[in-house]
Amino acid sequence: MSSVEHLAGRPAAEAEPAYRTPPRNVEAEQALLGAILVNNDAFDRVSDFLKPEHFSEELHRRVYEITSALIRAGKIATPITLKTFLGEQDVGGGMTVPRYLARLAAEATTIINAADYGRTIYDLAIRRQLITIGEEVVNVAYDAPVDHTPREQIEEAERRLYEIAETGRYDGGFQRFADALTIAVDMAAKAYERDGKLSGIATNLVDLDRSMGGLQPSDLVILAGRPAMGKTALATNIAFNIARAWQSRTRADGALETTNGGIVGFFSLEMSSEQLATRIIAEQSGVPSWKIRRGDITEMEFHRISEAAREMQAIPFYIDQTGGISIAQLMARARRLKRQRGLDLLVIDYLQLLSGSKSRGDNRVQELTEITTSLKALAKELKVPVLALSQLSRQVESRDDKRPQLSDLRESGSIEQDADVVMFVYREEYYLKNREPKPGTEEHVTWMTNMEAAHGKAEVIIGKQRHGPTDTVRLQFDAEVTRFSDLVEDDRLPARL
Numbered sequence: 001m002s003s004v005e006h007l008a009g010r011p012a013a014e015a016e017p018a019y020r021t022p023p024r025n026v027e028a029e030q031a032l033l034g035a036i037l038v039n040n041d042a043f044d045r046v047s048d049f050l051k052p053e054h055f056s057e058e059l060h061r062r063v064y065e066i067t068s069a070l071i072r073a074g075k076i077a078t079p080i081t082l083k084t085f086l087g088e089q090d091v092g093g094g095m096t097v098p099r100y101l102a103r104l105a106a107e108a109t110t111i112i113n114a115a116d117y118g119r120t121i122y123d124l125a126i127r128r129q130l131i132t133i134g135e136e137v138v139n140v141a142y143d144a145p146v147d148h149t150p151r152e153q154i155e156e157a158e159r160r161l162y163e164i165a166e167t168g169r170y171d172g173g174f175q176r177f178a179d180a181l182t183i184a185v186d187m188a189a190k191a192y193e194r195d196g197k198l199s200g201i202a203t204n205l206v207d208l209d210r211s212m213g214g215l216q217p218s219d220l221v222i223l224a225g226r227p228a229m230g231k232t233a234l235a236t237n238i239a240f241n242i243a244r245a246w247q248s249r250t251r252a253d254g255a256l257e258t259t260n261g262g263i264v265g266f267f268s269l270e271m272s273s274e275q276l277a278t279r280i281i282a283e284q285s286g287v288p289s290w291k292i293r294r295g296d297i298t299e300m301e302f303h304r305i306s307e308a309a310r311e312m313q314a315i316p317f318y319i320d321q322t323g324g325i326s327i328a329q330l331m332a333r334a335r336r337l338k339r340q341r342g343l344d345l346l347v348i349d350y351l352q353l354l355s356g357s358k359s360r361g362d363n364r365v366q367e368l369t370e371i372t373t374s375l376k377a378l379a380k381e382l383k384v385p386v387l388a389l390s391q392l393s394r395q396v397e398s399r400d401d402k403r404p405q406l407s408d409l410r411e412s413g414s415i416e417q418d419a420d421v422v423m424f425v426y427r428e429e430y431y432l433k434n435r436e437p438k439p440g441t442e443e444h445v446t447w448m449t450n451m452e453a454a455h456g457k458a459e460v461i462i463g464k465q466r467h468g469p470t471d472t473v474r475l476q477f478d479a480e481v482t483r484f485s486d487l488v489e490d491d492r493l494p495a496r497l
Contacts, residue, residue, distance in 0.1 A: 262344025
């Protein structure tokens with residue numbers, strides 16, 4: 001008795017489990033192709049989400065690919081016009097390709113069902129991709145290299161799963177303008193209810209909020225500056241202000257909805273979480289960070305530090321201090337935070353410390369283009385503002401006026417192109433301090449006057465803004481505790497009696 005006959009004769013309980021084939025529906029593929037060949041208008045119902053690779057049969061992929069090319073070129077796709085490109089080869093059972101296409105057209109269903117068949121084909125293709133990813137996860141877990149950590153494997157799997165989720169979705173397309181109007185009115189209503197009456201998230205810096213309307217959902221905001229200008233300090237101040245102001249309410253479905261402030265995710269690629277926490281404690285307690293690090297503090301200062309730390313423990317502020325991560329890893333971690341804890345603002349300190357998915361040998365400009373494009377896509381996907389810090393090129397130092405310009409953005413024009421808002425931090429005091437003339441001279445007197453005028457002041461230059469005009473916002477900066485705050489000008493002080 002042969003092994004096949006032996007297996008066939010065994011009881012069901014003893015039989016080996018049957019080999020499972022990936023899910024597919026050849027009949028749906030035939031019906032859709034037949035409908036398109038009979039009436040090319042059927043193609044328009046599936047063309048925005050269905051691709052040749054979604055078909056399970058190689059012949060069907062080729063037929064759909066050639067049909068797509070013909071229709072997009074303004075030509076008619078029929079069994080006769082396709083014959084030129086597919087030849088006369090046999091497809092099995094003594095049937096040639098032309099006869100097979102003629103049969104598809106003859107047995108075609110109506111164009112009305114085309115979209116349903118397309119969705120069926122697409123969904124089954126997604127399942128096959130999920131099976132492939134699952135198999136690779138298992139195989140890599142069994143035979144992983146020594147330097148390939150489980151965390152890296154998880155993030156790679158997450159990245160591929162999100163690629164599947166976001167590519168070729170069939171639930172997009174045009175929407176009625178009335179629906180967009182409803183969304184805009186709802187946004188205005190929420191702005192009216194929110195502190196500061198802003199459409200975006202308030203930074204708690206009044207003049208900056210007035211110029212920008214807050215940080216807008218889905219915006220990529222670039223905050224750039226030369227070293228020692230305070231860009232990390234400003235980003236930290238904004239992030240903490242937003243997290244501290246967070247308030248929420250429970251929706252009808254039981255999920256929390258942010259009503260004020262926001263949940264913040266902070267990628268600190270340069271500083272450790274302890275260094276970042278020390279900065280924030282210094283800013284909140286008013287005790288300089290250098291005194292905290294040395295332990296050179298009084299009992300009163302220690303109480304202020306403890307009180308600030310106690311308040312900070314309750315705020316929704318999450319830090320990822322992993323250095324040298326790729327843009328793919330960052331996106332996976334941001335999505336995970338959004339899913340598990342919620343997310344209203346994402347901060348990245350800073351852009352040039354991220355790596356792209358390409359190898360290090362590739363052009364850095366192209367790599368940075370990929371990074372900024374991905375961050376803009378992430379902001380739209382998660383519907384949160386992404387605040388990314390960036391370095392500026394050294395050409396700033398060679399000018400007399402060292403206020404930054406858009407052309408100073410380092411390494412790539414893609415930063416300016418992809419960003420919705422570009423802001424620069426500038427402190428005249430820093431440059432004046434390094435140019436002190438000889439004491440006792442007339443130049444030194446002028447320098448002293450300029451230093452006094454610039455002391456404790458900073459400028460945030462809004463060099464680009466899609467939603468509004470460019471502007472320069474003046475802020476107060478306390479270097480001892482790295483804190484930015486609203487600047488009280490002399491003309492805004494209350495009148496003296």
